[in-house]
Amino acid sequence: MKSEEGHSALTPRVIVTLYLCVGMLWLGAQAGVLGYFDVSLNRQSLRWQIGLFIVWLLATALIALWFMQRKARADQRGRETAQELELVVRHAPAGMARVHVGGAEIVWANAKLAGWLGCSVESLRGQDFRVLVPVNDQDDVALQLQRLLDGSTDYFQVLRQCVNAGTGKVTPVLCTTSRVAASGVDGPVALVCVLQDLSEMVSARNAMMRSETMLRLALEGSGNGVWEWDALEQRLNFSTGMSALLRYQGQDLAREFDFHQRLHPEDAAGARAQAEQALEQGSMLVLTARLLCFDGLYRWFRARGQAYKDESGRLIRISGLLSDQTASREADERSRLASTVVDNTIEGVVVTDAHSRILSVNHAFTKLLGFSEAEMLGKTPRMFKSGRHDKAFYDAMWASMHATGHWQGEIWNRRKNGEVFPERMSLSAVKDANDKVTHYVCMFTDISAEKAREQQLEFLAHRDTLTGLPNRSQFTRMLGEAVELSQSTNRRMAVLLFNIDRFKDVNDSYGHSIGDEVLRHVSVQMQGALRHGDIIGRLAGDEICVVAQSICGRDSAVDVAERLMAAAGQPWTTPDGLSVVVSVSAGICLYPDHALTADDLLQGAHAAVYGAKARGSNAWCFFHENMTQAARERLALEARLRRALELGHMRLYYQPQIDLATGRVVGAEALLRWLDPEEGLISPARFIPVAENSGVIGPLGLWVLGEACRQGQQWRAAGLPDLAIAVNVSLHQFLLTDIAGATAEALNKSGFPASLLELEITESALAEKPEEALAVLNRLRELGLRLAIDDFGTGYSSLAHLKRFPLDLLKIDQGFIRDIPHSADDMTISSSVIALGHAMGLKVLAEGVETQEQLSFLQQKGCDYFQGYFCSRPLPAEDFTRLLEKTREGQPLVAVATAG
Template sequence: MIKWIAWLLLSCIALAASAQEQRSLNFLVLSYSPDVTTVLRYHNLVNELAEKLPNYQLNLKVVGSDSLEEQVDHDQYDLMLLDPVHYLRLRSSGSLSGALLSLRRSNDGQTTSLMGGVIFTRKQNQHIRLDNLYQYPVAASAPEFLENYLAQIYELKSLGLHIPSEAALVQYDDAEQVVRSVLEGEQETGFVRTGVLERMAREGKISLENVRILNQQYLAGYPFLISTRIYPEWALVAQAQVDSEIAREIAATLLGVSLTGEEALNYGIYGFMPALDYLPVENTLKELSIAPYEARTLGWIDFLKSYAVYFILANIIAVSLIFLSWNTYRQNQHLARLVRKEKQAQVMLARSNQQLDALLSSSPTVIYSLDSEHFNLKFISSNCFNLYHKAADEIKKTRNWWQKSIHDDDITRVLANFRQWRVDGFVGTLIMTYRLLRDNDWIWIEDRLQALRNDEGEVTLLVGAHSDVSDRHLNEEQLELWASVFANAREGIAITNPAGDILDVNSAFSRITGYSRYEIIGQNPRILNSGRQSKEFYREMWRQIVGAGFWEGEIWNKRKDESIYALNLTVVAVKDTEGRVSHYISLFSDITRQKRNEEQLEHIAYFDALTGLPNRTNLTNSLAIQISYSAQYGSKFALAFLDLDGFKEVNDTFGHDTGDLLLVDVAQRMRDTLGQGSTVARFGGDEFVLLLPIIENMIEVEQKLERLLVALAEPFRVSGATLHISASIGVTYYPQNRVIEADQLIRQADQAMYQAKISGRNRLKSFDLSQEDSLIEQHRFYEELQHAYASQQFSLYYQPKVNMRTREVIGYEALIRWLHPTRGVLAPAAFLPAMTNQPLELEVGHWVIKTALEQIEAWQKQGSLQAISVNLAGYQLQQPNFMSELQEIILGFSPEVVHSLELEILETSAIEDLAIVSGVIDACKDMGIKVSLDDFGTGYSTLSHLKELSVDMLKIDHGFVRDMLDDQNNLAIIKGVVGFADAFSLEVIAEGVETHEHAKRLLELGCELGQGYFISRPMPAHRVLEWYDEWTQDSDERKECAN
């Protein structure tokens, strides 16, 4: 892919100059794995861009990272396309200018100049997480590149997690091999750059459904799967010697090129944009100690050069001490002849020693001396206890006390410095800073050593001084830390004096505002004023700063290029020791993209993405406002519910894409017909809600809606096809003679629309207020059902299914019951119709499946693995996400439990949408779940379509079984179903076996499986195993059904 970009850039730049004069430029492109065939692949792109830049002739060179620096050193290249790591590495040598452009990539119509890393595994590897990733081998290619390996490693490090060892890295030649090695089970995890998975999926090489992304980031508008933070894309750079005019011409030309060719589409390449800031890459490389930012230790000489400490007093004292000792020695030699002078000298010496001890005792600096040959401690001042918490005698008696007390991280450096000073002849003052042990803690010591020499220049003594510099070292570390924060912070920082003059800014300030440090220093922050905030806004801001000492909020400012940007700003007043403001510090971050995203999200939240019409949420708000306005001012309005007739047939015949285009045209035609003042909202699917003001009377509204019916009945021309649909509309009005809420109005209009549907479609019906009481009661009962579900009042009962010939129990059907607190146990017919086609029906349906699985698992633990069948509502079956939700439910159960689950689908549901039901059945069978067709025989079209439904069992409707003994028609239907099942090699079971006669007759017809009251009534789960024991030892009458 990189070599394709290289050829693209070569083509773009080689065609950039005029045809009259060509200039030769050498162009180098870095590639993950260079080869000739990769470059030759992109001749078509060269032809596509040949007319863009005809004046330059380029010599292309594609190299790998292992030979990049050698190529740059030996050959002269003018332009280079480099990844961020190698760009920064070469830039540090000073041979490159700044980046000219940054690469842009695209995916599904979205473009970006940002990249990152992807951490992935197989979909079924649910046990692999970020925190245990280091336990598995990691597949990667070209790990020296940020996007292939380093970004993922940094992400793990920044999260405080274990990093895979170098031994765990398994290198492949390219990213596609990495992906295949993981998906084919050769490796468990892999690292690739963003865009690789999408490209392989687009080319049909993999399916993203088989891939699980670890640490997936969801970035608004970002077109690729990503696991790490984002970094700028590859950079186009020029050597320092390239003429700036040529560089600008080439950059300007490339900025105007957007690539749409087949090769560009395959590799997601879109073009270029102005160079991004590569500071995030620098920070990451510094954290990982990657060249050119390898960690290095600051030498003690470099660190201490900026400090000067004077030893004049210590040197004078030491020299005086030596001189007095030498003088005393001479006096002792002349003792016999100079008794008086010796006594005077002794007095003077004692007096000097007293003064010296007094002086040293009050000094924070410890004076010591070493002999010049073996460097043994000769003298240490008595004030050493104050510094070391050890007496002078104890120190002298401890062998090598000094070396034993220095910190392990400092001792090697200190000894090396001392040895070097000795090699240099003890010239000058040796200054060292290191940590010294005091009690159980470490203090920072500044050690200054000088050599004393005799008249011949020979070193006779080493004199040193120790000073405690712990506080100073701490202050210096804090200053360095704050300086680093100021310089490297991603947020803009500005410091002003009390008058508002800007004293200093950091690089992020310049990057965000466009003003350089030299341009902005001395200016007032008013230069950034966008005019969007009022004077009162700023007055209130300063009132808070003066009163509370800080202000925080969002404002809009203006950059140097006049563009407006949003920022999150914090202003803090800094006060001196006397409580007066000495400075103001402003800290801000650019949130323009966030604000734009919020606007987009707000639009998405309130408008339909397909038609652009207000959505259900928007409608609810608008309707509430309209009701409030009507109540306040006495205005009237109509609310209409519109459902398209024939839209499902369009979807089934022409596909959903055509259906979507039709909905867009329908929305536009409704807007054009109703005109301004009316609101058209998409309620869902092919349903719309209309708000129409009543200017004069209701007839005016009805006439407008009749015109809408006529308009929608006109043919639509979509995707070359002529489509015919119509609409059914229900309308209600506000105000009414009772208090009514928004959702009640919608239900009224919906009910009226339903009446229009059953009356023949393509017509308008007004809501009959006499039906309101019934609707209110339905609504109340539905709310009671919601409360019952939330209060766990629903329970599953189980009815056995047996082989009536062998008495073998083949499973149980789960039947829902409502354990009503006052009405007792209620059968499904008493409450299920009220939740038909409602959200609660879906919630209860999922609960039934999960509860049945839990019961299978519970019986399995008791040593009895039993099959359970559950009924699926047609509304639940037709949900687009039914299979994904079913997979999520069964995820936590063993295969044995899942394979014991059976699903029963109503025959009428299967007929309504044969394609959807057939797909669901096939998917269920792939998961090991059996499917049966319930109430078989009640759908007249089933026999002609049964061959399209790969069900396992047919269930004869209980109505036919119940009346089979008295009604020959029902008996004939049962015979036909049994014969039909036999022809299709399907199992058949009869429900509604209520008597011994029913069982015997069914066996005679060849139907051996049955369920019903004769066998057992539905029972709670705790009664099932007890019933099973009773069934195996049951009465002779029931045993007869097997004879």
């Protein structure tokens, strides 16, 4: 400011006065010099001198004026610049202050700094410089200030927060203190503090830190790892999440990880090719491959990355993400497998939305119903309704769905061609995390063939396949109902049993096919001659039985018998052109004259028919008291049977059971024999009925069970191959004794494994009381036994119940095997039984196989096992032991054909 005042004193007036003074001095000086040297000037010379002086004076005056104007303009520009500078400083976005060098007090500050501190500019003047630096940094600032003053540094910086005294607002700033030097002056003339607002920088840094934190949390939460390949330093850098992904437990993953070495051999070539292509094209790198993790297991990973290059095209780095795809790959594989299974299953599958609109169907659906997938999409399953079910059926189905989320049962639906067919259907609801139904899945199987088999087997269970008449079990049930009706109505009735005379001669002379034709012809003729309400059935062989209800007496019974005998004796011609005439004999037993129960009526009729045959052909005979001799013989036989059991006269014979696939012995059926010291072997057909009717069957069955287990364990102890021992269980033993407890005791006592013991229960035993039978079978199953149904097809059983029983084996009665291959009906029945058994998950064994033709037929139909005379008769234990020793090394007992 002093230099500006000095320059401003040289005004034009001052300059002119100075020039006049200088001129006068110059003229005086010139006159003095001339006088001293005594030089006189003429007028001309004087004028020249004066003129020269004037020229000089004007010239120098003009030059001085030019410099003065230039100086004035420079001063004007300086003042304008100073004003502009002051304006800029005053309104600068940074806080600024000038500090006195000597006292370190603030000389001047701008409004911005005052605003941050919440005070006026005037109040800052004279304050100590240290108000601008943090209290904690006072000592350090004093040191830095000393270094600044002595020239060791040109500036120093400190961070601080300016707090507004009025509002409390905090402004973070960077305070830079520098010295101001002047030319020719030793040391600084002033200190300048510039405070830069860091609010936006701090906010940006905080935002960046939040973003980094959020990104790190997102990466950690997603399970992804971050990787970077530094091409310049040839080094891999990994995020912390990579260690968890690669199951790494060490400290330096980047040093120990070699991407190429850890690639699965099957994925290595493809992965390298993809990486090279991405680098060449500068495109995004996306590859999926298996990597060997540090726990020794291969896992699927997906790597995504981007290459970065400089201006010259040189690769700088590649960075990206790595994610574990193992779970998703496995889920995709399971989904693909499930989709493949669903599409290739034989069951129809329908998926609908929550409103029952069809979303997808599988191939089996289109095949079973005849609709294409395009025809089904968006439709509802209501279009398949058959009309066979009422509203209550569907209400119950949906009530189950809403209560349990599942329904399973049988339903009839309609194909595209209008055909109605039965299905076994399973309907399930699919729910989301909020337990809300999102989809329904329906699976169904066409059970038309199964229903046909059931109907056929239901027919077989009730009807004789040869004649179509009710079979023995059905006829016995109907006879029992007729007896109850007669008792309730106090009416008389007659049971008439017919035998075809010399029927054995017909079979022997003309063959079984003609014998079957005779039976069919006689049954048809007799059916045509029946009165309304009478009952007819075939019991066995050539035994045809009739119940004549509501008869008046003996004469009425004779009229019925003679009418039926006449009808059966009508001449006829076989399809082969053979003329045949047969006759029948009849035994008649009256209710209530001769017997009061169904069993007694049948026994009486049997006894009477023997009396009729004794009279010759085409005869009839009433039951009479003399025929009770048979009953007395049965009582004597019962007493002898009890003694035989006590004296140890009972024996078990064993018939081998053969695996049809290998010809090897896999089991043996234990068959009871009575070795009487006087009569020798007594047939089971003679004493078993007596035992069942007298109650001896109970202790007799216990002995058989214990002896079979003892013998089986003895064979095992001798080192012979393990084989299953099958033991027959009678109806009385099965339902009226603790068969499960007795079996457990026999197994414990003998040590024989339960898994090798098979109990055979007759079909009639299961049909008698199905619920009780199911409970007993479940108790036996808990012991670990095998369970078989014996003589299948000869009893009266419900397939609905049969499917519930926990069975392992189904045995075809020998009556269906005996006439194979001559009887087409028996072949059909046997084939159906085999198919049914396998459909129920059971093994099938055929009894009574006696010929190679029968064996070949059974093997062709897929039967699992057989037994019969073709292999071996039932043998005593000693002989059966020798048979087992011959096959000890697994040699087949029977040569069977193998599939080519």
